[in-house]
Amino acid sequence: xxxxxxxxxxxxIQEGENATMNCSYKTSINNLQWYRQNSGxxxxxxxxxxSNEREKHSGRLRVTLDTSKKSSSLLITASRAAxxxxxxxxxxxxxxxxMLTFGGGTRLMVxx
Amino acid sequence: GAGVSQxxxxxxxxxxxxxELRCDPISGHTALYWYRQSLGxxxxxxxxxxxxxxxxxxxLPSDRFSAExxxxxxxxxxxxxxxxxxxxxxLCASSPEGRTSYQxxxxxxxxxxxxxx
Numbered sequence: 001x002x003x004x005x006x007x008x009x010x011x012x013i014q015e016g017e018n019a020t021m022n023c024s025y026k027t028s029i030n031n032l033q034w035y036r037q038n039s040g041x042x043x044x045x046x047x048x049x050x051s052n053e054r055e056k057h058s059g060r061l062r063v064t065l066d067t068s069k070k071s072s073s074l075l076i077t078a079s080r081a082a083x084x085x086x087x088x089x090x091x092x093x094x095x096x097x098x099m100l101t102f103g104g105g106t107r108l109m110v111x112x
Numbered sequence: 113g114a115g116v117s118q119x120x121x122x123x124x125x126x127x128x129x130x131x132e133l134r135c136d137p138i139s140g141h142t143a144l145y146w147y148r149q150s151l152g153x154x155x156x157x158x159x160x161x162x163x164x165x166x167x168x169x170x171x172l173p174s175d176r177f178s179a180e181x182x183x184x185x186x187x188x189x190x191x192x193x194x195x196x197x198x199x200x201x202x203l204c205a206s207s208p209e210g211r212t213s214y215q216x217x218x219x220x221x222x223x224x225x226x227x228x229x
Contacts, residue, residue, distance in 0.1 A: 031216065033217070033218075035220075041222050042116075042203065042220040042222040042223055043205075043220040044220070045217045045218065045219065045220075048216060088155065092216070097170075098143060098160065098162070098207070098209070099157040099160050099168065099171070100145070100147070100155075100157065100205075100218060101157065102147075102154060102155035102156075103154075
């Protein structure tokens with residue numbers, strides 16, 4: 001079964017608005033990563049946050065991590081039509097190797 | 113090359129046939145991963161190679177699936193006696209492996225879309 005659950009499963013917003021996606025997971029983690037996927041092709045790494053970090057920024061992206069609630073959020077500010085994609089959170093579980101365990105993903109559509 | 117490459121891009125096969133999928137990781141990356149993405153199961157880990165260590169095969173769904181990595185570089189995922197439920201996108205990723213954020217990031221190839229008729 002998947003480690004993470006993401007919500008919403010789908011999100012539609014207007015260009016310029018902010019998009020927030022949430023991810024929950026079940027077990028203790030080493031780090032949590034967010035990936036983007038366009039049209040069912042390869043995944044592009046966006047940002048990695050470690051279990052001892054609470055917030056990270058990268059350009060228009062902001063990621064938070066709450067290990068007490070086993071949850072993370074990805075915020076995309078000032079969205080653009082080009083941000084339309086599927087976004088996945090993935091965790092590296094403690095003492096379980098370095099493979100990623102993915103959530104179900106959020107399909108984001110940004111309307112111009 | 114600049115990134116992870118996979119071949120073929122698309123593969124259509126008949127039920128019961130064997131298929132081989134290839135992955136060329138980024139040069140110098142010691143870790144290589146195979147994942148599968150299907151409509152019903154989402155993104156699933158299959159197998160992981162790290163340097164010369166024995167691979168972690170814990171994600172392989174059945175003994176029809178196997179993978180090898182020759183010379184610590186190119187990897188081949190083989191599916192024997194394919195079934196319709198094997199239809200999916202097979203994604204390969206590599207990483208340098210280490211303790212920095214950069215080294216833990218996995219870099220994905222474009223995937224091979226497999227359709228079993």
